[in-house]
Amino acid sequence: MPRRTPLVIGHRGAPGYRPEHTRSSYDLALEFGVDAVEPDVVFTKDHVAVVRHENEIGSTTDVADHPEFADRRVTKTIDGRDLTGWFTEDFTWDELATLRCRERLPKLRPRSASFDGAQPILRLRELLDLVRRVGLEQGREIGVVLEIKHATYFSGLGYDVAGLLAAELAAASWDAGQLPLWVESFEQTVLTQLRDRGIRGSYIYLLEAAGKPFDLVATRGLDAPTYGAQLAPKGLERLATEVDGISLDKKIVLGDRSGKVGPASVVAAAKALDLRVFTWTARPENAFLAGPFRRGRDKAAHGDWQGEWRMLADAGVDGVFVDHPDLGVEFFRSLAR
Known part of the structure; x- marks a missing residue:
């Protein structure tokens, strides 16, 4: 029987309340009853998969x-953009383990920022084990939506991204369909590589409202198709033969790029091809809401998030990424009552 409401996915845990990707962020999301959590995965110098x-x-x-790490601050080109900072691939796991996490948006989320400095970085294996254990404790299956970040970039440094993740998932017994697993990336190449490794799960292609996927830019240059072109009828038809679903910037779902809000036809078109459709990210703060749903000038204040989220649900999406899992679980599941 098809679900009557979308999956509620804890986006990086519960970052509306705790620094993203920390243990307490995931603990809170799982406590609130999400259907799945979403870790972003990158790698250390010694090839350990970490959640950042x-x-x-x-x-x-x-x-x-x-x-002791001051000299590690450098400028690199990541997916075509120059970026200055500190990078996981320049640290061993033992070195990264000495760091503590901080809230990425402290002005918008001071409550979360109050937990700065308290928690270490998580390895992917730690999170996989946590989700399995909590699922057993709660007596239900909880999934993982694993997002692979910067696969082409890491491959260019000599990392076997698909191989490393396949080994990690197998070691944690997440490789053969034992528990719900979705694998997603803005780069379709790595999804194909991981599927070819025999990892059972659903493969979800992430698409932004603008720009081009870097794996195709790296191989095709100026001829690389845009994300938009891949959402046109012929692009969707191709994707339906190669992936299990797509995950869309909510701007695409809401159709608000021109300032007019209304469910976009792309969701229905994708579902007609048996593609699952996820959307990201449902957040209640004015700073993240589409214009018609903002209330007042305080960016951190909550606007009419229920109005926007209802429109996402009405569009027929199969999964929604949320930063406030308590609000997401209550709202989206209430639609079935």
């Missing part, structure tokens, strides 16, 4: 306060 939003960690850890 980006490989640049200057804004999400206290690395700048460690004088």
Whole structure:
């Protein structure tokens, strides 16, 4: 029987309340009853898979306060963009383990920032084990939506990204469909590589509202298709033969790029091709809401998030990433009552 409401996915745990990707962030999301949690995965110098939003960690850890790592601050080109900071691939796991996490958006989320400096970085294996254990304790299956970050970049440094993740998932018994697993990336190449390694799960292609996927830019240059082109009818038809679903910036779902809000036809078109459709990220703060749903000028204040989220649900999406899992679980599950 098909679900009547979308999956509620704890985006990096519960970052509306705790620094993203920390143990307490995931603990809270699981306590609130999410269907799945979403870790972003990057790698250390010694090829350990760690859970971080980006490989640049200057804004999400206290690395700048460690004088022993001052000379690691460098400028790199990541997916075509110059970025200055500290990068996971320049640290061993033992070195990263000495750092503590910080809130990425302290002005918007001071409550979360009050937990700065208290928690270490998580390895992917720790999170996989946590989700399995909590699922057993709660008597239900809880999934993981594993996002692979900067796969082409890491491959260019000599990392076997698919191989490393396949080994990690197998070691944690997440490789053969034992528990719900979705694997997602903005780069389709690595999804194909991981599937070819025999990892059972659903493969979800992430698409932004603008720009081009870096794996295709790296191989095709100016001829690389845009994300938008891949959402056109012929692009969707191709994707339906190669992936299990797509995950869309909510701007695409809401159709608000022109300032007019209304569910976009792309969701229905994708679902007609048997593609699952996820969307990201449902957040209640004015700073993240589409214009018609903002209330007042305080960016940190909550606007009419229920109105926006209802529109996402009405569009027929199969999964929604949320930063406030308590609000997400209550709202989206109430739609079935």
